[in-house]
Amino acid sequence: MLVFEPKELFYNSVVVDLGTTGLNPANSQIFQIGAIKPTQKRIIVFNQYAYIEENPAFSIKRIDPRDLKNCPPEREVLREFWDFAQDREFIVSYNAWFERKFLEKRSKKHQLAYEGHSYICLMETFSYFFSTDRVPLPLAVRECLGFSPLSWHDGKIGAYLAFRLFGFFCFLDHTVKIEPLCCFIDHNVQYKPLWAHTFFFIKAIRWKGKVPISSNKL
Numbered sequence: 062m063l064v065f066e067p068k069e070l071f072y073n074s075v076v077v078d079l080g081t082t083g084l085n086p087a088n089s090q091i092f093q094i095g096a097i098k099p100t101q102k103r104i105i106v107f108n109q110y111a112y113i114e115e116n117p118a119f120s121i122k123r124i125d126p127r128d129l130k131n132c133p134p135e136r137e138v139l140r141e142f143w144d145f146a147q148d149r150e151f152i153v154s155y156n157a158w159f160e161r162k163f164l165e166k167r168s169k170k171h172q173l174a175y176e177g178h179s180y181i182c183l184m185e186t187f188s189y190f191f192s193t194d195r196v197p198l199p200l201a202v203r204e205c206l207g208f209s210p211l212s213w214h215d216g217k218i219g220a221y222l223a224f225r226l227f228g229f230f231c232f233l234d235h236t237v238k239i240e241p242l243c244c245f246i247d248h249n250v251q252y253k254p255l256w257a258h259t260f261f262f263i264k265a266i267r268w269k270g271k272v273p274i275s276s277n278k279l
Contacts, residue, residue, distance in 0.1 A: 078219030095216030
């Protein structure tokens with residue numbers, strides 16, 4: 062377990078959400094990277110689209126490939142993102158496994174350097190905090206922040222929602238603890254480490270009341 066002052070972790074992180082053409086980085090592309098980097102004075106937003114020839118995820122992400130024809134290639138967008146994130150130790154996202162898989166495998170394909178970051182998963186953080194199953198980002202936002210975003214969102218909006226959620230968990234107490242991400246056997250103390258020292262979740266004090274989670278309320 063690592064322990065930080067809330068501001069120490071908050072200002073050493075960049076929050077990310079991706080738009081991709083599919084679920085497998087071996088044959089799918091990143092077409093949008095939305096990222097937010099907080100500083101003491103303001104937040105800095107990175108939002109860049111990449112050119113793609115086709116987009117099987119059009120029905121989900123509502124992106125027409127014809128609108129991206131003048132955008133830079135994926136390699137250039139990834140290079141710009143790593144420059145943007147180079148001064149931060151932690152990459153925070155709602156589904157850290159998905160973001161890491163795409164960021165690193167697509168960077169490797171383009172022969173770009175990407176080593177050195179750890180990842181914080183907000184989905185696992187929410188699951189631990191409420192002792193519940195993993196839920197979509199809009200549901201987590203509703204339960205923690207009290208408003209209901211649309212179930213559909215692009216990378217920029219996704220990064221903003223994840224940023225708000227990260228702030229919620231980061232400033233719950235006078236210290237913030239992050240634990241290597243685990244695969245929970247149940248929601249007691251039994252778990253097994255998966256990616257220690259690479260993936261983390263915020264180990265906030267667990268909510269004592271049962272939170273009603275229902276995906277049909279989206």
